[in-house]
Amino acid sequence: MSFVKNAWYVAGWAPSEDVRLFSRTILGKSIVFFRKTNDQWSAIENVCPHRFAPLDKGKVVGDTLQCGYHGLRFDEHGICVHNPIGNGRIPKAAKVDSYPVIEKYKLIWVWTGDKEAADPAKIPDYSILEDEGWVHATGGYLHCNANYQLLIDNLLDLSHVAFLHPLLGNEGMSGGKLDLQETDTTIQSNFFMAEIDSPPFYAPRYKEGSKVDNWLNMKWHAPSSLLLDFGVTDVGKSRDVGLQGIATHILTPETDGTVHYFYSVGWPTEEDAAANVEQHHEMQGKIFSTEDKPMLEECQKNMGTTDLWDLNPVLLSGDAAAVRARRFIGRMLAQEAIEP
Amino acid sequence: MSFVKNAWYVAGWAPSEDVRLFSRTILGKSIVFFRKTNDQWSAIENVCPHRFAPLDKGKVVGDTLQCGYHGLRFDEHGICVHNPIGNGRIPKAAKVDSYPVIEKYKLIWVWTGDKEAADPAKIPDYSILEDEGWVHATGGYLHCNANYQLLIDNLLDLSHVAFLHPLLGNEGMSGGKLDLQETDTTIQSNFFMAEIDSPPFYAPRYKEGSKVDNWLNMKWHAPSSLLLDFGVTDVGKSRDVGLQGIATHILTPETDGTVHYFYSVGWPTEEDAAANVEQHHEMQGKIFSTEDKPMLEECQKNMGTTDLWDLNPVLLSGDAAAVRARRFIGRMLAQEAIEP
Amino acid sequence: MSFVKNAWYVAGWAPSEDVRLFSRTILGKSIVFFRKTNDQWSAIENVCPHRFAPLDKGKVVGDTLQCGYHGLRFDEHGICVHNPIGNGRIPKAAKVDSYPVIEKYKLIWVWTGDKEAADPAKIPDYSILEDEGWVHATGGYLHCNANYQLLIDNLLDLSHVAFLHPLLGNEGMSGGKLDLQETDTTIQSNFFMAEIDSPPFYAPRYKEGSKVDNWLNMKWHAPSSLLLDFGVTDVGKSRDVGLQGIATHILTPETDGTVHYFYSVGWPTEEDAAANVEQHHEMQGKIFSTEDKPMLEECQKNMGTTDLWDLNPVLLSGDAAAVRARRFIGRMLAQEAIEP
Structure with missing residues (x-):
């Protein structure tokens, strides 16, 4: 697969506020979108680095997404911030990719390339x-x-x-x-x-x-x-x-x-x-x-x-x-x- | 796939006269069969050379088959004879394969090999x-x-x-x-x-x-x-x-x-x-x-x-x-x- | 596929006596299980060596399993013991693999490895x-x-x-x-x-x-x-x-x-x-x-x-x-x- 990565892609029409979690495969990567307590969207890789469970089967807990298999919690940067099991130690490698995401023009836009280049001004004009x-x-x-x-x-x-x-x-x-x-x-x-x-x-x-x-x-x-x-x-x-x-x-x-x-x-x-x-x-x-x-x-x-x-x-x-x-x-x- | 090509194969039981168009994949090739105004069958490759649309989604127009996507028309020899778009110029490469076809013994027989060798006498006897x-x-x-x-x-x-x-x-x-x-x-x-x-x-x-x-x-x-x-x-x-x-x-x-x-x-x-x-x-x-x-x-x-x-x-x-x-x-x- | 072969695997819960035949794919091999007249189970490869028909589409005849396609019969050792066609000669190569099988603890256990090593004492304890x-x-x-x-x-x-x-x-x-x-x-x-x-x-x-x-x-x-x-x-x-x-x-x-x-x-x-x-x-x-x-x-x-x-x-x-x-x-x- 070869796709243009440095671009804003639509992940979906902006849903109503009660929708806090959804996922979509974009450019071959499954991405899970979840809302923080301030209603803003986060977008992270939809695969838990522990046992490769799909994170979209979990639930939003505060500003994190909790895996539905063994309970690891990930923040908007894709970093594991909570391990409920045993001594609770969080392995350093417990993190997933994260993606810039913006709700604009009633659409949810996600940037799949170099994060530094994710300029909101580059979103196509659907005003x-x-x-x-x-x-x-x-x-x-x-x-x-x-x-x-x-x-x-x-x-x-x-x-x-x-x-x-x-x-x-x-x-x-x-x-x-x-x-x-x-x-x-x-x-x-x-x-x-x-x-x-x-x-x-x-x-x-x-x-x-x-x-x-x-x-x-x-x-x-x-x-x-x-x-x-x-x-x-x-x-x-x-x-x-x-x-x-x-x-x-x-x-x-x-x-x-x-x-x-x-x-x-x-x-x-x-x-x-x-x-x-x-x-x-x-x-x-x-x-x-x-x-x-x-x-x-x-x-x-x-x-x-x-x-x-x-x-x-x-x-x-x-x-x-x-x-x-x-x-x-x-x-x-x-x-x-x-x-x- | 290796098949005997120089042979008559049955494409179907001969349908009633109101059936003017059907397709069938034979020896791995999709072939579209259409009737000319004289009711005789033509058989050509079932893929438009423009955008690879299946020609069987088109319609019979006179002695030609018109592609259902952008309207190119092909004759019984598989040659594009009409381009409705723009200046109407027909690119030389706008042609598809054609196949000898005969209705005999209530069956439609198609020859998949060297056209010169397509002798109707070689059709098996189902008299x-x-x-x-x-x-x-x-x-x-x-x-x-x-x-x-x-x-x-x-x-x-x-x-x-x-x-x-x-x-x-x-x-x-x-x-x-x-x-x-x-x-x-x-x-x-x-x-x-x-x-x-x-x-x-x-x-x-x-x-x-x-x-x-x-x-x-x-x-x-x-x-x-x-x-x-x-x-x-x-x-x-x-x-x-x-x-x-x-x-x-x-x-x-x-x-x-x-x-x-x-x-x-x-x-x-x-x-x-x-x-x-x-x-x-x-x-x-x-x-x-x-x-x-x-x-x-x-x-x-x-x-x-x-x-x-x-x-x-x-x-x-x-x-x-x-x-x-x-x-x-x-x-x-x-x-x-x-x-x- | 790499599996532990020298082991007892469960092929199924022991069915009632009227069930004389079933099949299951185990470690990638389709195995057919059939009961002899003494009610004991036999387990042989589920593919006839003649035309590769699935033997589970056949029927149990005495202590043999008869292929449902051309009637070859195989015994518990997977050896063809009857050919109903023509002169009835049985080709030497007409045999399939067989597997040690035991009904124990209401379960049917099959051994997929070296037959010599198939010790019933190795069956896990489900008493x-x-x-x-x-x-x-x-x-x-x-x-x-x-x-x-x-x-x-x-x-x-x-x-x-x-x-x-x-x-x-x-x-x-x-x-x-x-x-x-x-x-x-x-x-x-x-x-x-x-x-x-x-x-x-x-x-x-x-x-x-x-x-x-x-x-x-x-x-x-x-x-x-x-x-x-x-x-x-x-x-x-x-x-x-x-x-x-x-x-x-x-x-x-x-x-x-x-x-x-x-x-x-x-x-x-x-x-x-x-x-x-x-x-x-x-x-x-x-x-x-x-x-x-x-x-x-x-x-x-x-x-x-x-x-x-x-x-x-x-x-x-x-x-x-x-x-x-x-x-x-x-x-x-x-x-x-x-x-x-």
Whole structure:
């Protein structure tokens, strides 16, 4: 497995205060997250160094996490601070890895690389999730048996919407125009389709069959956080008069062949669509789980564990943004290989 | 995996005309079968060369198969003839393998080797399936987690009927006489049991316990198509006065450790048994799935991935035909290794 | 896989007389057990040398086991004594391994090593299971996806009871005192907790919250048979006035990563607890299957196939007996490596 380590990854949507403990495997490491008495999160390795018990089967005791097998307690730094057995001596080696963790934008972000470099300012901007001008349905989570880069490829090449998602697109979309922009931390892939049949997703505002302009602007923040600005409007008119939505698509590699996918959908508060945001969220989950996920898992199965480039894929113009993102990740990996 | 490639293998029982698309893994390759507008079948590799999507998730458009992910269309030769994305340019490398395919004897046959050698005359003779003198219950399909040669061994050594199939045999059968014949393309294993208790399968015509002569004549056509001529008759009498049936047993390797099994049973049209042919077919499926299949899968599990000969099996006289078939296949493999 | 071979392992609780055949995988070998006409058990390799069929799918015929595939019959020595096919000749190589087997203490014991060394006197002493002074609920069986040594570690370090088993212990137990004794064949780990809150398991005799002295005396007989003498009594009083139970915990390695676990619980016949021995047995099974088993399987998963020592575990004082048992097993393995 080779992953970009110096990055903030989402471990989960921020749960309610009564949730004090959960775990997630990220970049192949099982990490347990627990809240201290001040409600802040800690993140430590999810394996007790005594008998290799999963610490997430234990319980939070004060500012520590107590192993559920023999009772050793670990603090936020992963250091064993209490041994209830016998003379209570704590072996020096009784410690586990710890990870910087921050709750921000209703999400829990964990840093998997060099702790010194864990700058909160590097967290991708999802402030729109806290913007009062928007109503978001958050909390979406799906698991997919594919490498996370296949999901980035999928999201950065939305020409697939025309064929894979009858609710969101139609084959008329395939003539869309693509515009790419790249910065030091992002790649923007803007897909614009003029005068197409309105996809069913935008009904009843735009009746099926009525003509619309449709945009799908996907922004990728390295290495795996995406944000989609999407919508339809009257042909040739400004987007203001149309329907505009925001969808988050955040990926966290679990292992080489599996990925966590966190998603949400939002509409402007004043928009009539906002009333149905939960319904759109459900729709989004259904589309991903019944259309993208099976396709991506089959593609991964066909690829096996071979790297995409070693399989000599036939590239199309729609792959441009995805190819740039793969190169971007390649540069990050090379950089980390030099300065680990 | 080493398989005989220059051969016709059954991909399936011919479906009704409204079925335009199906796929099957044969000799380790996933192949998608689709019908052109003239109803003829095409067979191409089931993996899009763009993003490795399974083409069987797409749809038939005219004489082409359209990928369900980004809309590339492939013709019967596996060549991409349409790219709906962007400028529509078709990369030269956008092609997949294609396979000769023929519908014959109510079966779909596919050739997995050198296309030049794909002579329809080499299709094994199952004309009896279209003979009006017979009523067949076709369409039988089972999947088995064992190498296809274990199933050939099983079918060519019917001495196992005495022990594994209480409905078809009894221990009295074990004294049967074996006669073998071999041609350039076939091995015939004739098993004859004089004056045994009639197996329950032949009731009510021959009551259980009444004495009969029983024959089981299995013909193997290289590499894996079998046809059984079987029946019972009054002791010492000609077969004409008895009950004679025909069963097809056609094997297609899926992978090294799994096999597709296509079967049918038939009775002469004028025979009273013909009225119950569907019931016999159901019985046949039940016997295979509850008696042969578990036994073969357990044997395979005990053998692991080791070749039979490397396990030094203790051979019995009943193995004679199976051993010949294995040698026959060995010669075919050696031949293909020389002239691939 | 490296296991101590010269040892008696439990293959199962002795079944009723109508059970004539069963199989179990022990030290990675599938063994079939069948009864001769004199009701004595035989144990032979569970794979027919002809076609590698599992012999446990056959049937007992007189003093032999008949293969369910082609009818070969094997005697208690694993020698083929009957071939029903063709001329009936029996190939010399038609034989399988056989194993010494004895029914004793309501258990079936099999010897997996050098037959000459299979001395019945080496069977660990479970005579208490036949002692009329005790009422035992026997027959407990569970399967666990962990190496058998992890279960020995678990049973020899009962400090885990305080954290893993709310019904059997409480955190007050963690101050218990440990006393170890070692003989040529056993390690005894005596765990004593003075004046603790009585665990719920001992209600209604000792109400929850009342103070008791609690003992857990675990005796390990190499390589994997354990016997627990446990109970509570009034603080500072003799054990006679308290509640004393006996639990067997017998482990048989199935494969490197899986184990058979045979257990029972017993109370003195005159004890009021004896009336509820079946209920205690059910409780014991529930505790192991919902508390120990998941924990052990997760530990094993975290350890992978790496040996415990290669993982540099942080050892605590409670591990003392388990570490001795591991060293003991290490010496036995070394001995067998020299004189195989």
